[in-house]
Amino acid sequence: MEIKINGQNRHFEGPVSVAALVTTLALEPRKIAIERNLAIVPKSAYAVTLLADGDQIEIVQFVGGG
Amino acid sequence: MDEAQRERYARHILLREVGGQGQQKLLASRVLVVGAGGLGAPLIIYLAAAGVGTIGVADDDEVALSNLQRQIIHRTEDIGRAKTASAKDAAARLNPDVEIVEHRLRIDASNAAAIIAGYDLVVEGVDNFETRFVLNRTCMQAGKPFVSAAIGRFEGQLATFKPYERPGVLPCYRCFVREAPPRDTQVNCAEEGVLGAVSGVMGTLAAMEVLKEILSLGDSLAGHILLYDGLRTALRSVKLPADPQCPDCSVIYATDKNPHADAS
Numbered sequence: 412m413e414i415k416i417n418g419q420n421r422h423f424e425g426p427v428s429v430a431a432l433v434t435t436l437a438l439e440p441r442k443i444a445i446e447r448n449l450a451i452v453p454k455s456a457y458a459v460t461l462l463a464d465g466d467q468i469e470i471v472q473f474v475g476g477g
Numbered sequence: 478m479d480e481a482q483r484e485r486y487a488r489h490i491l492l493r494e495v496g497g498q499g500q501q502k503l504l505a506s507r508v509l510v511v512g513a514g515g516l517g518a519p520l521i522i523y524l525a526a527a528g529v530g531t532i533g534v535a536d537d538d539e540v541a542l543s544n545l546q547r548q549i550i551h552r553t554e555d556i557g558r559a560k561t562a563s564a565k566d567a568a569a570r571l572n573p574d575v576e577i578v579e580h581r582l583r584i585d586a587s588n589a590a591a592i593i594a595g596y597d598l599v600v601e602g603v604d605n606f607e608t609r610f611v612l613n614r615t616c617m618q619a620g621k622p623f624v625s626a627a628i629g630r631f632e633g634q635l636a637t638f639k640p641y642e643r644p645g646v647l648p649c650y651r652c653f654v655r656e657a658p659p660r661d662t663q664v665n666c667a668e669e670g671v672l673g674a675v676s677g678v679m680g681t682l683a684a685m686e687v688l689k690e691i692l693s694l695g696d697s698l699a700g701h702i703l704l705y706d707g708l709r710t711a712l713r714s715v716k717l718p719a720d721p722q723c724p725d726c727s728v729i730y731a732t733d734k735n736p737h738a739d740a741s
Contacts, residue, residue, distance in 0.1 A: 442658040455722035472631030476666035477602035
């Protein structure tokens with residue numbers, strides 16, 4: 412299936428969960444939120460949320476300044 | 478309202494959605510601004526200009542030269558002064574209707590509840606995640622709207638949290654940031670830098686959401702997060718659901734389930 416991540420097309424084989432995506436991309440979960448089709452995926456739902464063909468994913472980096 | 482006030486707020490009163498009644502509401506409202514820095518500066522200025530009657534300003538810091546590229550409420554001659562005092566003077570110059578209450582301290586778990594008890598709404602532009610966690614929890618327990626803004630480099634994030642209105646549906650801050658990022662990788666202004674105007678964009682958007690909440694105008698941002706990417710000139714509103722396993726709101730509301738939440 413084809414997934415768009417931060418605007419770039421990526422190809423994945425078979426079912427991929429958000430948890431697997433975070434691992435595959437070597438992301439530090441404490442620093443980011445995953446946005447899937449304009450909605451933030453709750454951290455507790457990473458393992459059970461499966462990506463679908465055509466999904467638009469944005470990796471949102473937390474900012475902490477004021 | 479006296480004659481000078483009717484003239485000062487004439488452009489607000491002209492708005493059908495605000496009117497004289499809305500302006501009275503603003504004059505009677507009490508808002509706590511936590512952080513008198515890059516975000517706090519435009520927040521305090523726009524809230525004071527709008528006639529928010531009482532503005533609490535919480536900050537324990539003094540004005541430094543390196544603040545002035547973005548913290549537009551302070552002036553060069555304010556360097557070394559308490560930020561709360563400098564902010565109070567700026568607001569007084571702008572609008573004598575407004576009372577500024579200085580809280581010259583760092584908000585933490587020991588003092589947050591007592592300070593927040595004196596206000597209707599809390600808005601923050603602090604420089605760390607730990608204080609945001611404390612404000613989030615305290616506002617949730619007090620049932621008060623919490624507007625949270627953050628900036629770093631060329632980006633900003635803004636959200637309104639009112640989980641008490643629909644527990645399990647509307648999120649709290651920790652449904653977004655579960656735990657503080659490792660300290661050495663936190664994106665903050667002191668270590669990563671920030672283009673000054675980003676503070677203006679996000680602080681002004683935060684002021685807009687505060688005024689909307691006070692006046693019950695339009696659609697509340699609660700349930701969404703607004704993401705600003707200054708380099709792409711992109712602003713998008715993204716859905717932010719409650720996390721059923723959030724360490725804060727799912728625990729606080731566990732024994733206090735909204736009986737209407739399950740009805741469909």
